[in-house]
Amino acid sequence: MENLQLIIPELFISIMIMFLLIFGVFKKNSSQLVYNLTTVSLVAALALIINLDTQIQSSLFNNSYNIDSLARFMKILLILSGIFVMLSSSKYIQISKIRKIEYPILILCSILGMMVMISSNDLIVFYMGLELQSLALYVLASFNRDNLLSTESGLKYFVLSALSSGLLLYGCSLIYGFSETTNFNQIMVNTKEIEYGLTFGIVFILVGLAFKISAVPFHMWAPDVYQGSPTSVTVLFALLPKIAALTVFIRFLYIPFYELGDQWQMIIIFLSIASMVFGAVAAIGQKNLKRLIAYSSISHMGYALAGLSTGTTQGVQSSITYITIYLVMNLAFFSCLFMLKRNDEYYENIDDLSGLSKNHPLLSLSLLVVLFSLAGIPPLAGFFAKFYIFVAVINEKMYFLAIVGLLATVIAAFYYLRIIKIIYFDPEKEKFESKHNLGLKFTLLASTFFILAYFIYPSGIVDIISQININ
Amino acid sequence: MNFPILSSLILLPTIGALFIFFVRSSNSQYQSSKYVALFITLANFFLSLYLWIVFDKSIVNFQFVEEREWISGFVNYKVGVDGISILFILLTTFITPICVITVNATIKNRLKDFLIAILILETFMIGVFCSLDLVVFYLFFEAGLIPMFLIIGIWGGERRVYSAFKFFLYTLLGSVLMLVAIISIYWITGTTDVIKLYELGIDAKYQNLLWLAFFSSFAVKTPMWPVHTWLPDAHVEAPTAGSVLLAAILLKMAGYGFIRFSLGLFPDASLYFVPLVYTLSLIAIIYTSLVALMQEDMKKLIAYSSVAHMGFVTLGIFTMTQQGIEGSIFQMISHGLVSAALFLCVGVVYDRLHTRLINRYGGLVSIMPKYAIVFMVFTLGALGLPGTSGFIGEFLVLMGAFKKNILVATIASLGVILGAAYMLWLYKRIIFGKLINEDVKKMVDLKRFEIVTLWLLVLPIIFFGFYPEPLINSIEVSVANMIDMNDLDKINKLALGD
Numbered sequence: 001m002e003n004l005q006l007i008i009p010e011l012f013i014s015i016m017i018m019f020l021l022i023f024g025v026f027k028k029n030s031s032q033l034v035y036n037l038t039t040v041s042l043v044a045a046l047a048l049i050i051n052l053d054t055q056i057q058s059s060l061f062n063n064s065y066n067i068d069s070l071a072r073f074m075k076i077l078l079i080l081s082g083i084f085v086m087l088s089s090s091k092y093i094q095i096s097k098i099r100k101i102e103y104p105i106l107i108l109c110s111i112l113g114m115m116v117m118i119s120s121n122d123l124i125v126f127y128m129g130l131e132l133q134s135l136a137l138y139v140l141a142s143f144n145r146d147n148l149l150s151t152e153s154g155l156k157y158f159v160l161s162a163l164s165s166g167l168l169l170y171g172c173s174l175i176y177g178f179s180e181t182t183n184f185n186q187i188m189v190n191t192k193e194i195e196y197g198l199t200f201g202i203v204f205i206l207v208g209l210a211f212k213i214s215a216v217p218f219h220m221w222a223p224d225v226y227q228g229s230p231t232s233v234t235v236l237f238a239l240l241p242k243i244a245a246l247t248v249f250i251r252f253l254y255i256p257f258y259e260l261g262d263q264w265q266m267i268i269i270f271l272s273i274a275s276m277v278f279g280a281v282a283a284i285g286q287k288n289l290k291r292l293i294a295y296s297s298i299s300h301m302g303y304a305l306a307g308l309s310t311g312t313t314q315g316v317q318s319s320i321t322y323i324t325i326y327l328v329m330n331l332a333f334f335s336c337l338f339m340l341k342r343n344d345e346y347y348e349n350i351d352d353l354s355g356l357s358k359n360h361p362l363l364s365l366s367l368l369v370v371l372f373s374l375a376g377i378p379p380l381a382g383f384f385a386k387f388y389i390f391v392a393v394i395n396e397k398m399y400f401l402a403i404v405g406l407l408a409t410v411i412a413a414f415y416y417l418r419i420i421k422i423i424y425f426d427p428e429k430e431k432f433e434s435k436h437n438l439g440l441k442f443t444l445l446a447s448t449f450f451i452l453a454y455f456i457y458p459s460g461i462v463d464i465i466s467q468i469n470i471n
Numbered sequence: 472m473n474f475p476i477l478s479s480l481i482l483l484p485t486i487g488a489l490f491i492f493f494v495r496s497s498n499s500q501y502q503s504s505k506y507v508a509l510f511i512t513l514a515n516f517f518l519s520l521y522l523w524i525v526f527d528k529s530i531v532n533f534q535f536v537e538e539r540e541w542i543s544g545f546v547n548y549k550v551g552v553d554g555i556s557i558l559f560i561l562l563t564t565f566i567t568p569i570c571v572i573t574v575n576a577t578i579k580n581r582l583k584d585f586l587i588a589i590l591i592l593e594t595f596m597i598g599v600f601c602s603l604d605l606v607v608f609y610l611f612f613e614a615g616l617i618p619m620f621l622i623i624g625i626w627g628g629e630r631r632v633y634s635a636f637k638f639f640l641y642t643l644l645g646s647v648l649m650l651v652a653i654i655s656i657y658w659i660t661g662t663t664d665v666i667k668l669y670e671l672g673i674d675a676k677y678q679n680l681l682w683l684a685f686f687s688s689f690a691v692k693t694p695m696w697p698v699h700t701w702l703p704d705a706h707v708e709a710p711t712a713g714s715v716l717l718a719a720i721l722l723k724m725a726g727y728g729f730i731r732f733s734l735g736l737f738p739d740a741s742l743y744f745v746p747l748v749y750t751l752s753l754i755a756i757i758y759t760s761l762v763a764l765m766q767e768d769m770k771k772l773i774a775y776s777s778v779a780h781m782g783f784v785t786l787g788i789f790t791m792t793q794q795g796i797e798g799s800i801f802q803m804i805s806h807g808l809v810s811a812a813l814f815l816c817v818g819v820v821y822d823r824l825h826t827r828l829i830n831r832y833g834g835l836v837s838i839m840p841k842y843a844i845v846f847m848v849f850t851l852g853a854l855g856l857p858g859t860s861g862f863i864g865e866f867l868v869l870m871g872a873f874k875k876n877i878l879v880a881t882i883a884s885l886g887v888i889l890g891a892a893y894m895l896w897l898y899k900r901i902i903f904g905k906l907i908n909e910d911v912k913k914m915v916d917l918k919r920f921e922i923v924t925l926w927l928l929v930l931p932i933i934f935f936g937f938y939p940e941p942l943i944n945s946i947e948v949s950v951a952n953m954i955d956m957n958d959l960d961k962i963n964k965l966a967l968g969d
Contacts, residue, residue: 361584377613377614377643378613378614387606390650394654394655394658399651402651403648407644407647410640410643410647413640413643414636414640417639417640420620420624421636424624425625455610459540459541459542
């Protein structure tokens, strides 16, 4: 029991969930208060994680729950993104009339689930965390229940996600059957030779995980869910589950099945190439910004997977760097979306941006920076993200993957340029509101500054990430 | 000599841009932001002039080298100049203030944003010419796309969107393979530092592929036939200042890249691909000259002539002789001045009549005599008349070519004649002939700021035409060293079977 202090952040969030549920029910009209309390408790959880001893490499509960440098970094990333999402979307949920007490509590639940996923070192613990976050996200997707698109997206996400969870569970059971254990480290010990059942198990689990990060060909839900959900939930979808799922990808591939690299490497390469190319091509015809960013995130996940496919520590570190920079870019993009507001109505079509630069020079400048960064043009942060990935990929002599990936960036550049064209070259439309709350402004300013100034000191994040050891 | 003069050159325009950005905008302050931009670019010019004066032309090594850790354990920020790059920096800092002066007449809206874009672009252009690390070079090389894309797209003509996209995507597509090559070089040799790479050399078995990857990027940027089609579009639609920067400096990045990286890092592969480059250069010289003859749009004609002139440049570089490479560099500097001047000349009449169609003009000599004089000088400079800087470049290139391959040199010489044909014909149709058009009669002669900018360009063109020593002096040692270091002469002799 003396190790219990290591999971204080998780315990704290669980207690806050229960407390806020009771508090919200008994206190009338407390939705804003609960929202703020949630944000505060996230900040407190962040402080608790940072406060933990960095040197600790320990596992709890019969070696099924890992507290190590990877978990620590990913949890900080997760909760930071959570805080920024809460800060930037508070006005949005008020105006779209979804500010109920359940909303922030569900976000807390999903974050708790993701924290469990990040630390899991056991198939059952991992599955528990996965379901906790998924169930919360199903509800969040359909939170705007009077809106047809929102309910549809929630249902769609639920049905497809349940299917993928089923496949994943089946994979878990196969692996259990062939290795007689569910613990990641034990699986590694018990599976020295390749058996077909084991390979099938790996494939099924990879399918389930690929679904969670919406890698092609398991991406079908993403555009609809991104578009249908309230924008404040779309940000969540774009940021948080990717962190958790990527961590599980890393743990799953690099701990139990590291020796079986040639079994899964081709699958990851395929997922990566398919996502990069499909995401880039399919986004070209989109008219809705949220739908477009769904395809864009599919494509970005392809690059993150490319780093994983190398099978080297350097590759994993490049993937983590990639996801970090990806989070910042998406956060900035969605902050801009939250600012497209006129008479209590939010606009999310690309055409609505027409001539934005004339009326809102600063907002359009941020969008310009974000979009060029998403396209991977130097000297912005997005270029470095891709650069690290390609350094790792080319080190393994995977030239085909590198060249396909780079060609996909050129295709992707086209649709990012199209948005920039609409913002800067097209005739102007009616003005949007220019008053925004402080949290939103701060989020946009901080993330844009990060993207712009990353090149001045690129070593900072890389140095932190290079201290993460996987095995 | 601890003052980081090169970093100051790179950073100064960006600081100016930030300054303009943070000054509150109102119509009355447009003028002040213009003066800020002019001041900054002029300061940069004098700084680079100072650099040229203190630069020791007799030393082979890179000078003013600055090195700082950047991406830890991988890439260092490293800049430095030799005799070749210093000329391009000088060209950049010389052309940019001229562009800033011209904005008054050509840019009607969002002047502030335009100045910021030009200043940021200057930062990237100087960065390209002095970076001594492949990754840093790539960074600056690619980053230049962003401001240029905006310059064409926001302030361009009717088909600006199409042209801006074509420019951006062509160049980006060309460059991505170069990134693969740069990373591969890192894994092969363990460094991306150009000076170390010069010492280490790259194994001959890798060179051909790497050379092709770099070539794909530089060929698009040069531009060489058949990937030159973005250039006429970009030139025609860009505003005057954009065309000037594009023709005078952005195209030179590729020529500089050929010398610094293709020849410097991959000498064996360069030799192997000489026939390819010769063929493409000759096609560029002859074919685009013929195309230029048929153009009805002034800017398009000059754009095609740029392709032809850059054909001489690539031809000269890959003769791998002292004269050829020196000629190419000279030709690039001269073309930078002449083409900038020609685009400014087109801008002058375009501002008055708002058309670039050649047949709408005619007989300008009687109403715009001052214009006719400067335009004459630039026409002669473009066709390479002895006494202008254009002559020296072409002459040296052809001399180098005659040393290596008489057939190639002969065909290239034909290009000189064609060049004279289209330039003189253009001059005849615009300046001479009868004044028919009523609008043309109302045109006024050069204004004061136009006289200043154009004569500023006339002076170096004629000066270097009569006295090329300062430029040749500056590059001589570096070029000789480049040839020595890579045994280009020896390789040449082996290839000829001596």
